[in-house]
Amino acid sequence: MFTLRPATQADQKAIKDLIREVGINPMGLDWRRFVVAEDEAGQFIGCGQVKPHRDGTHELASIAVKKGWRRQGVARAIIERLQAKHGRPLWLTCVNHLIPFYEPFGFVEVTDLDQMTAYYRRAKRFMKLVQLLSRQRYYLAVMVWAVGNED
Numbered sequence: 279m280f281t282l283r284p285a286t287q288a289d290q291k292a293i294k295d296l297i298r299e300v301g302i303n304p305m306g307l308d309w310r311r312f313v314v315a316e317d318e319a320g321q322f323i324g325c326g327q328v329k330p331h332r333d334g335t336h337e338l339a340s341i342a343v344k345k346g347w348r349r350q351g352v353a354r355a356i357i358e359r360l361q362a363k364h365g366r367p368l369w370l371t372c373v374n375h376l377i378p379f380y381e382p383f384g385f386v387e388v389t390d391l392d393q394m395t396a397y398y399r400r401a402k403r404f405m406k407l408v409q410l411l412s413r414q415r416y417y418l419a420v421m422v423w424a425v426g427n428e429d
């Protein structure tokens with residue numbers, strides 16, 4: 279069993295450590311925006327946040343769960359809590375193999391640069407360059423849980 283709660287300042291280190299451990303974007307990890315999951319003993323086991331950007335968009339970000347707690351619905355609970363709190367539209371970026379993970383939550387991949395806001399256009403262009411230079415087969419996907427995508 280696990281529970282969710284808004285983060286406190288005391289969670290800042292655990293958030294940073296987990297994000298570093300899983301190797302996702304380490305920028306903008308202000309605990310005030312985070313929801314954290316904890317086990318029955320009150321130990322931190324996962325987190326997620328919604329980050330505001332200057333272009334007015336909101337990004338579902340920093341979704342991470344400790345290894346021993348994966349595939350038990352922790353990320354699902356965090357994502358659904360953040361969706362309920364912030365509503366649409368929410369954007370995100372992820373490696374392409376995680377597209378099927380986000381689709382059941384209503385996120386749809388956006389491939390047309392003209393449909394992206396400035397922040398995601400820049401991120402996509404930058405990652406395309408990194409991909410070309412490093413010859414990686416994966417790519418950075420931009421997804422949106424948009425107004426009008428309701429099913």
Ligand SMILES: CC(C)(COP(=O)(O)OP(=O)(O)OC[C@H]1O[C@@H](n2cnc3c(N)ncnc32)[C@H](O)[C@@H]1OP(=O)(O)O)[C@@H](O)C(=O)NCCC(=O)NCCS
Nearest residue numbers: 300302341342343348349350351352353354371372378379
């Ligand atoms: C991706 C991650 C957050 C998933 O956390 P989790 O707690 O194991 O996910 P959940 O148990 O809530 O899974 C929710 C659903 O997604 C599925 N799922 C979980 N991981 C998946 C993956 N890597 N690919 C596809 N589907 C996945 C689960 O099977 C589950 O489906 P179900 O409800 O039909 O059974 C976790 O593996 C992680 O921390 N990875 C490293 C950090 C990372 O990559 N974060 C995403 C940044 S964009």
